[in-house]
Amino acid sequence: MMVRMTGAEAIIECLRREGVEVIFGLPGGVLLPLYDALYSSELRHILVRHEQAAAHAADGYARATGRVGVCLATSGPGATNLVTGIATAYMDSVPIVAMTGQVNTGLIGKDAFQEADITGITMPITKHNYLIKSSRDIPRVFREAFYIARTGRPGPVLIDLPRDITVDELEFDYPEINLPGYNPSTKVHQLQIRRAAEVLMAAERPVIYAGGGVRYADAHEELFQLATRLNAPVTTTLMGMGCFPTDHPLSLGMLGMHGTKYANLAVQEADVLLAVGARFDDRVTGKIASFAPKARIIHIDVDAAEIGKNVRVDIPIVGDAKIALTELLKHVQQRPWTEWNEKILMWKKEYPLRYTRDENVIKPQFVIEKICELCPDAIIVTEVGQNQMWAAQFFKHKHPRKFITSGGLGTMGYGFPAAIGAKVGRPECEVIDIAGDGSFQMNIQELATAVVNDIPVKIAILNNGVLGMVRQWQTLFFGRRYSHTTLGDVPDFVKVAEAYGALGLRATKPSEVEDVLKEGLASDRPTVMDFIVHRDEKVSPMVPAGASLSEILELDS
Amino acid sequence: MKHTIAVIVENKPGVLTRISGLFSRRGFNIESLSVGATDNPAYSRMTISVEGDDVVLEQVVKQLSKLINVIRVSRLDPEESVERELAIIKVSANKDTRSEIMQIVSVFRARIIDVSPRSLIIEVTGDEKKVDALQQMLRQFGIKEMARTGKVSMVRGSKVVQAGP
Numbered sequence: 229m230m231v232r233m234t235g236a237e238a239i240i241e242c243l244r245r246e247g248v249e250v251i252f253g254l255p256g257g258v259l260l261p262l263y264d265a266l267y268s269s270e271l272r273h274i275l276v277r278h279e280q281a282a283a284h285a286a287d288g289y290a291r292a293t294g295r296v297g298v299c300l301a302t303s304g305p306g307a308t309n310l311v312t313g314i315a316t317a318y319m320d321s322v323p324i325v326a327m328t329g330q331v332n333t334g335l336i337g338k339d340a341f342q343e344a345d346i347t348g349i350t351m352p353i354t355k356h357n358y359l360i361k362s363s364r365d366i367p368r369v370f371r372e373a374f375y376i377a378r379t380g381r382p383g384p385v386l387i388d389l390p391r392d393i394t395v396d397e398l399e400f401d402y403p404e405i406n407l408p409g410y411n412p413s414t415k416v417h418q419l420q421i422r423r424a425a426e427v428l429m430a431a432e433r434p435v436i437y438a439g440g441g442v443r444y445a446d447a448h449e450e451l452f453q454l455a456t457r458l459n460a461p462v463t464t465t466l467m468g469m470g471c472f473p474t475d476h477p478l479s480l481g482m483l484g485m486h487g488t489k490y491a492n493l494a495v496q497e498a499d500v501l502l503a504v505g506a507r508f509d510d511r512v513t514g515k516i517a518s519f520a521p522k523a524r525i526i527h528i529d530v531d532a533a534e535i536g537k538n539v540r541v542d543i544p545i546v547g548d549a550k551i552a553l554t555e556l557l558k559h560v561q562q563r564p565w566t567e568w569n570e571k572i573l574m575w576k577k578e579y580p581l582r583y584t585r586d587e588n589v590i591k592p593q594f595v596i597e598k599i600c601e602l603c604p605d606a607i608i609v610t611e612v613g614q615n616q617m618w619a620a621q622f623f624k625h626k627h628p629r630k631f632i633t634s635g636g637l638g639t640m641g642y643g644f645p646a647a648i649g650a651k652v653g654r655p656e657c658e659v660i661d662i663a664g665d666g667s668f669q670m671n672i673q674e675l676a677t678a679v680v681n682d683i684p685v686k687i688a689i690l691n692n693g694v695l696g697m698v699r700q701w702q703t704l705f706f707g708r709r710y711s712h713t714t715l716g717d718v719p720d721f722v723k724v725a726e727a728y729g730a731l732g733l734r735a736t737k738p739s740e741v742e743d744v745l746k747e748g749l750a751s752d753r754p755t756v757m758d759f760i761v762h763r764d765e766k767v768s769p770m771v772p773a774g775a776s777l778s779e780i781l782e783l784d785s
Numbered sequence: 786m787k788h789t790i791a792v793i794v795e796n797k798p799g800v801l802t803r804i805s806g807l808f809s810r811r812g813f814n815i816e817s818l819s820v821g822a823t824d825n826p827a828y829s830r831m832t833i834s835v836e837g838d839d840v841v842l843e844q845v846v847k848q849l850s851k852l853i854n855v856i857r858v859s860r861l862d863p864e865e866s867v868e869r870e871l872a873i874i875k876v877s878a879n880k881d882t883r884s885e886i887m888q889i890v891s892v893f894r895a896r897i898i899d900v901s902p903r904s905l906i907i908e909v910t911g912d913e914k915k916v917d918a919l920q921q922m923l924r925q926f927g928i929k930e931m932a933r934t935g936k937v938s939m940v941r942g943s944k945v946v947q948a949g950p
Contacts, residue, residue, distance in 0.1 A: 351803060356853045376853060408948065409795060409856045474907050533847035536840065761863075 230401050235363035235394040236265035239327075243271060245402060248298050250274060250289065250520040250652055254711040256302020257342060258329035258391040265394075274652065274681055277673040279306050282647035284311020284671070286324045286645030292301060292607055293653035294446070296377050300450035304342030307388075312639060315353040315382045317637025320467060322765045323382035325373050326350075326382050330390040333418045347388050347765040355383030359761055363396035368403050375405050376719045380412025382444055382529040406639040413530065416547035416555055418645040421427065424502070424526045424543045424560030431500035433568045434460040435523075437483065437512075439529060440467030440635070441505015441549045443628045448472065450553035451504065461572050464618055466505050468765075469631040474624050478575070481581070485771045490575035492777040498523045505529060505549040508538035509636070518776040581621050583768070584784070590738050592690040592761045596622040597686060598741055599660060603749055606658040607650050608631065611643035611667030614696035615690045617767040619662040630657075641670025648678055648686040657684070658749065665691040666715055675728035678754035686748050687756045691718050692763040700766045723757035735756040787816060788842045789868065789938050791946045792831040792849060793823065793857040800854045807852065813837065813845050816933035817870075828948050832937045859946040860890065861938050863924060868938040871908070872916045873898070876908045877927035885927055891920045904929060912936070 233241070239262060243251070255263045264763045266273055276282045277607070286297030293398055301310050305363065307328040317324045331340040356376050358369045373385040413766045428434055441462075442451050449768040455462045455478050462472040463480035468682035469747055475480055492514075495501065501523040513519040516538060526543040527535050535544040545552050583593040592614070599606070600623045608633040610616040616633055625631050632650055633643040647661040661668075678685055695713040702710050718722040725732030731753045735744040748757040770785035794800045801820060808815050816834035847900045849858045861868075878886055887946065890897055891906055893915065899906035901932070909919050913936055920931070920936055942947065 290843070347799065351799075351806050407853060410853045531851070533844065533851055536843060 230399040232397055234261070234265065235366055235396050235398060235422075236262045238363065238366045238398055239389070239394065240265050240269045240271065241278065241371065241400060242367055242402070243298065243444040244269075246296070246370065246374045248296070251298045251300050252276055252285040252289075252649065254282060254302070254306060255615075256306050256329055258303045258331060259300070261328070261391065261394040262300075262389065274648075274677065275418055276645070276677050278671065279309035280313050280641070281648070281671050281674045281677065283324070283326060284316065284642050284645035285312045285323045285641075285649035285652070286326070287313060287317045288649030289631055290317075290610060290649075291326055291646070292324050292629055292650035292657075293715070294629065296325055296374055297649060298325050298327070300327045301329070302342065302740055303346075304633045305346045307382055308344055309347040311349060311353070314386065315609070316634050316642055317384040318353045318355070318638045320634065321444060322383050322384065323377040324384045325377050326384060326386045328386060328388050330359065330388045332392045333390045334392070336390065344612045346386065353384070354386050357386040357388070359388040360390065360393050363393040363398040366393065366398065367400060372401060372405060372407060376407075380410075390735050397499050406505060413532070413546050414548060414551065414609050416464070416545055416552045419595050420545045420557070421552070421555045422559055424545060425556055427500055427524055427526060427543065428458055428460070428502060428556075429560055429563070431460075433497055433499045433564070434458060435480070435494050435498040435685045436462045436500050437465070437495065437501055437503045437506055438459050438462060438468040438471050438506065439465040441528075442471040443467055443505075445505065445530070446548035446628070447504070447550035448628045450557060454553055454557055454560065457557070457560055459569055460502070460566050461491075461494055461569070463487065463495065465509070465512055466633060466635045468506065469620055470625040470628045473626045474737055475626070475719040477585075478569075480572070482501075482620055483777070484509075485514070486621065486769070487652030488581055488621075489579035489769050489780050489782065490572060492771065492780050493575055494572055495520050496522075496776075496778050501525050503527045507534045512778050513538065514775055514777040514779075515545050515772045517626025518778070583765070587738065589762045590735060592618050592692070592759070592765055593622045593760050594738060595688060595690060595741055595761070596662065598745055599662070600624050602659050602745055603660065606630070606655060606660050609633065609647040609650055609659060609661045611661070611663045612638045613664050613667060613695070614700065614765075614767050615662050615664040615667065615696075617697075618690070639642055640667040642667075644668060644671050644685070644687060645674050647687070648674060648683050651683050651685045661685060661687045663687050663689045664696060665689055665693060665721070666695045668721075669742075672724065673732050675725065675754065675756075679729040682755055684752050686754075688748075689721055689758050690761050691721065691758050692761050692765065694763050696763070696765075697767070699763070703764070703766070705772070707753065721756050723746065730754040730756055732756045732758070734760070736760045786838060788835045788837070788862040789863065789866070789936070790833050790835065790849075791859045791861055791938065792833060792855060792892065793828050793946065793948050794831060795854040796822075796827055796829045798853055800829070803852055803854060804849065807848055811844065811848060813841060819935035819937055821937070823947075828891070832935070832938060843937050855916060856948045857907050857938075857946060860922050861940060864939050866938050868936045869910055870913055870916050870936040871910045872931060872933040874907045874909070874920065874923060874928055875930040876907060877903065877929055879903060882926050886923070889897055889919070889922050891908070893922075895919060907931065
């Protein structure tokens with residue numbers, strides 16, 4: 229039976245049918261009818277302090293739970309404030325639905341107050357977007373938007389909602405999906421699977437290179453089975469962290485610019501490289517012409533356009549990682565532990581990730597090791613820069629969906645709001661944002677959101693008073709000319725935390741680190757832990773930009 | 786190298802922007818693009834001429850296929866297809882040059898569709914080379930204005946590029 233309702237009520241009904249439990253948003257003029265309908269609904273709404281945080285929180289929620297994250301912002305500046313968050317989700321293939329208010333349909337194109345062409349602006353950073361021009365289209369568009377966001381290669385979908393369509397009435401009917409131009413592939417090509425299996429079985433020096441696609445497809449168990457059956461070492465990208473346990477003998481950790489030396493050496497020596505749900509990003513491959521020069525490349529990806537985009541591929545397999553790996557497992561048998569495995573163990577012994585310990589100054593790597601020791605099952609969210617690389621390197625990642633970071637876009641300010649989203653989605657987990665002082669200040673206002681809504685995320689600031697990653701490049705490649713990378717020792721993060729009603733703690737000496745962490749982790753309030761670290765600590769090893777993976781440098785502190 | 790692709794798209798607002806935006810964002814070069822209705826009012830057909838090697842062409846086809854409003858993308862092999870372009874050209878003409886222009890027009894099997902004391906408008910249909918050649922011949926008289934449609938193309942024989950299976 230069809231029910232008559234307003235557009236705003238229809239939107240709430242669509243969200244309910246899609247199983248949405250929480251929206252991150254901030255109201256505005258054109259959204260008043262929708263917010264009025266929200267007021268009497270069961271939906272949880274979390275009021276952020278800046279729309280960018282709404283998008284990041286929806287993204288963090290989606291990454292932590294595997295469900296579609298939802299954010300809402302008003303027209304004009306509200307909508308444009310979402311842009312960075314949407315672009316972040318797009319680059320990392322995160323399923324979110326972003327709703328934006330829009331001026332009345334009759335005013336569109338007239339440069340009305342708070343009007344911005346948000347569908348035009350977000351066209352290159354969304355999987356798809358919609359401008360709804362009639363309230364009758366609301367159910368169809370919402371159903372399509374959620375379907376598009378979560379299927380195939382996931383990604384953000386934006387729906388622009390002119391004010392009048394939220395007021396107009398409609399007969400609610402939730403139509404079946406009919407998208408003739410959208411057919412996410414589910415089956416894999418059997419002949420290519422058999423070819424891939426043959427090549428893997430015959431390989432002398434196989435390496436598996438796993439990315440975020442493994443996590444999105446929930447294919448980590450299949451990956452583990454395949455790796456152990458082939459005795460093939462596994463390296464993961466930043467997005468694939470946690471898809472293969474880093475403490476396993478076959479684990480190579482992360483590859484690429486700040487990957488382990490042994491992962492990079494292994495890729496360069498491999499005779500067969502199996503890429504699963506990864507896209508040969510420039511931060512991973514280094515100089516593309518000399519990437520994996522000896523390897524035949526098998527590439528599994530749900531997005532056909534990724535295959536052959538950056539490197540030549542010998543065996544392309546278009547399809548969902550879980551389905552492809554399951555099929556592949558049917559055609560491969562147990563392979564022995566070989567000289568190749570021994571060689572890798574030797575490299576791991578010879579070139580471990582390391583740093584110089586210090587009695588007097590806190591080393592950021594030490595803080596991360598301590599966090600890992602005290603809270604090994606936490607969801608780790610990061611900001612972007614050195615903090616992110618150290619978190620990737622020194623935390624022992626064991627679980628998929630428990631390392632949340634802005635990989636593709638590299639968005640400073642992402643971590644804290646994403647941590648809020650992750651904690652809302654997984655309240656039973658400890659959620660720790662590993663931050664830099666630069667990044668944290670980009671969305672520091674969200675301390676209010678965390679405190680008011682009682683979302684007890686923990687922020688560990690590796691506070692070096694500088695934009696550390698850029699400074700590191702200035703040290704290495706620009707003759708120590710520190711052009712505008714010094715932030716100074718302001719603000720006092722403990723006082724800022726307290727001003728917002730959060731708990732603020734500080735450690736200035738290595739001996740204080742453990743106590744601060746213990747107190748912070750025991751707290752049931754949002755907590756800022758300010759670790760004063762050395763400003764010249766570098767992320768090591770490092771492949772200089774444009775160099776081959778073989779040219780990896782080990783840097784001194 | 787030049788390639789021609791036929792794209793069947795949903796006839797919805799913003800689709801042309803999505804396609805042209807994709808080309809500029811990914812750094813693909815469009816030589817020409819023409820859009821028109823198909824027999825089914827729900828769909829339009831685009832013929833896009835792209836410059837690039839086979840790797841570029843493969844990316845163009847795959848990236849276009851990802852757009853939700855794109856129903857079908859087909860590469861058209863020039864050996865296996867017919868292609869046509871239409872141009873209308875306004876040329877300076879007077880009593881001394883008019884008959885010479887008319888002779889050239891006749892050789893190209895083009896048509897004169899407007900005559901005035903000082904100008905002629907010529908309509909020509911053909912493949913790109915033919916239109917280029919006529920343009921070249923008319924330049925000596927002074928081309929005042931020209932409008933070209935960009936090419937449309939279709940596979941020879943009974944094979945079709947259409948929305949349905």
